[in-house]
Structure formats: structure tokens, C-alpha cells
Amino acid sequence: MRVLLVEDDALLGAGLKAGLQQQGFWVDWVRDGMAAERELLTGVYQACVLDLGLPRQDGMQCLAAVRRQKMGTPILILTAREGVPARIAGLDAGADDYLVKPVDLLELAARLRALVRRAHGVTEPIMEAGALRMDPASRQVWLGERLVELSLREYEVLQIFMLHAGRVLTRSQVEQHLYQWGTEVSSNTVEVHIYNLRKKLRADVIETLRGVGYLLPQQVKPDAPKAGVSAP
Numbered sequence: 198m199r200v201l202l203v204e205d206d207a208l209l210g211a212g213l214k215a216g217l218q219q220q221g222f223w224v225d226w227v228r229d230g231m232a233a234e235r236e237l238l239t240g241v242y243q244a245c246v247l248d249l250g251l252p253r254q255d256g257m258q259c260l261a262a263v264r265r266q267k268m269g270t271p272i273l274i275l276t277a278r279e280g281v282p283a284r285i286a287g288l289d290a291g292a293d294d295y296l297v298k299p300v301d302l303l304e305l306a307a308r309l310r311a312l313v314r315r316a317h318g319v320t321e322p323i324m325e326a327g328a329l330r331m332d333p334a335s336r337q338v339w340l341g342e343r344l345v346e347l348s349l350r351e352y353e354v355l356q357i358f359m360l361h362a363g364r365v366l367t368r369s370q371v372e373q374h375l376y377q378w379g380t381e382v383s384s385n386t387v388e389v390h391i392y393n394l395r396k397k398l399r400a401d402v403i404e405t406l407r408g409v410g411y412l413l414p415q416q417v418k419p420d421a422p423k424a425g426v427s428a429p
Contacts (some may be wrong), residue, residue, distance in 0.1 A: 198243040198313060198356060199374055202226045203233040203259070210216050211274075213246065213302075215225025220306035221336060221349070223375060237263045241373040242270055243313045243360075246305070246322040249276040249287070257290055266293035271312035275300060309374075310334065317360045326362040326415035329402065331355065341419035345397050350375075358403060358413035367410040 200217065204210035205228045214224045225242075227233050230251040237245060249256035260272060264285075273294040274287045284295045293312050296305065310333045314324070324331040330339045336352055338345045347355065357374045358366065368387045391403055391411060399420065404412045 198309075198353065198360075199223045199225070199241065200309060201233065201236050201245040203228075203230070203245065203251065203256065204250065205229060209298075213305075216302040217246075217306060217309075220302065223308070223353070224311070228252070230256055232258040234259045234262050237268055237270055237272075237286055240268065240270070243316075243374065244271045244273065244309050246273050246309070247276050247292070249274060249278055257287070260287075260290050260292060269316065271309075271316045273305075273308060273312060275305070283375055284348045307334070313360070319360075319385045324356075324359045326359055326413060327427060328419035329398070329413075329417040330361070331359050340381075340398055340402070340417070343420065347394070347397060351394055351397070354387070355394055355398075355413075358411070362413050363415035365410045365412050370410070 200222050200223075202210065202214055202217070202224050204213060204226065206307075209227055210228065214226050217224050225236065227236055231248065231253040233245070233251070233256075234254065236242070247256050249259065249260070256274065256276070260274075263270070264271070271293045273296065274292045274293070275296050275298060276283070276287075277298045279297050287295045294308050296308070314320070314322075322332070322334065324333065328341045331337070333356070338347055338352065338355065349393070353375055354371065357371055371387050394403060402413065402417055404414070406412055
């Protein structure tokens with residue numbers, strides 16, 4: 198999942214970016230509040246980690262500006278500003294979560310996953326679309342009782358569809374949710390990943406709507422029993 202990191206400290210920003218990428222996130226990093234506002238208004242990020250003490254525009258001003266534009270991207274404030282009044286101010290300004298530096302990267306990753314789930318109406322830690330289940334913490338996927346082995350990119354593509362189950366996604370939308378700045382994406386990359394997912398899951402799990410895009414149904418059916426084998 199693609200997240201925006203807003204941090205002006207070069208050393209801390211590099212560490213956070215590397216750590217989040219190790220946890221399976223695709224991270225774009227900006228270092229001032231104006232750049233953060235501009236990027237958040239694109240709507241391509243699943244979540245944002247926002248510092249408050251930023252050049253050009255304070256993080257609180259950035260947060261307020263984004264929320265005025267009705268952008269619902271989950272935003273987690275990560276700051277050195279401690280104390281209950283600071284947390285209250287951040288949450289009341291529209292932040293979805295608030296952490297004080299220094300932060301444990303595993304906790305930060307877990308909180309981001311939880312924010313993204315809730316933003317898409319998923320309250321349980323295991324994401325489900327009928328018989329298709331996904332555990333974002335372990336990055337495991339099951340179709341019925343069958344554990345499906347996926348590459349990292351295949352998993353990320355499927356996660357985008359799981360978060361938008363029942364909604365049609367264009368190739369461009371899938372690319373925007375996945376790829377960081379500077380990543381070269383060939384014209385058929387998404388199609389290749391979807392082809393591989395169909396081979397590993399089942400051909401009808403991700404539907405193609407010609408001229409429109411792709412759809413993962415909200416209720417994926419389990420595998421049909423093999424010939425000669427009775428269903429339990």
C-alpha cells in the first residue's frame with residue numbers, strides 16, 4: 198500500500214522510509230508542509246504519516262487545509278510534541294491517530310494498517326471478500342482453506358482490490374495506489390500481475406470489464422470440489 202511520509206529531518210525521514218518499506222509499504226517522502234498538502238490532494242495515498250514542525254507550512258495547517266478540501270485520507274501525526282493538549286489539538290484538527298517520537302516501526306506499521314482498514318469500512322484484522330481472505334499483518338492469503346503463495350507485488354495488487362471489493366478499478370487507479378515516484382511502469386505491468394493472480398487464485402476471481410477496468414466481487418466463491426470428490 199502506498200503512503201506519504203512528511204518529515205523534514207533527513208536522517209529520521211530516511212530511517213522511517215526504509216523501515217516502512219521493510220514492512221511492505223511503498224513510501225513517497227516530502228519534507229515541507231506545502232509539498233505535503235499538494236501530494237495529499239492527489240488522493241492516491243492510502244495513508245499519510247505527518248510531522249508537525251515543518252518548513253513552509255506547519256503540519257497542523259497542512260492537516261486543516263486537506264480536511265477543508267474533504268480529503269478523507271487517513272493521517273497519522275508523528276511528532277515530538279508531547280502532552281494531552283497537543284494530542285487533543287491534532288485529533289480535533291482531523292488527524293486519525295497520533296504518535297510521539299521516537300516510535301517503534303512495528304507499531305507504526307500496525308497503526309497504519311488499522312487506519313487503512315477502517316477507512317475502507319473493514320473492522321476485522323482479516324480482510325474478507327467471500328471465500329477470499331487476507332491477513333495484512335502476516336501477508337498471507339487464503340481462498341477457502343487453500344493457502345495461496347503470492348509474490349510481494351502480487352500481494353500488493355490483490356490488497357488494492359480487496360480494499361475496493363465490489364468497485365471497478367481502472368489500470369491507472371491500480372498503478373497510482375501502488376507505485377512510488379520515479380518507478381518506471383511498463384504499459385502491461387498491471388495486466389501481468391492480474392494474469393498471475395488469476396493463475397494462482399482462479400480465473401474468475403478478478404473480472405475484466407472491457408473498456409472500463411477490473412472488478413473483484415465482494416463475495417468470491419470458494420473453489421469447486423474436484424471431480425469425484427464430495428463436498429464436506
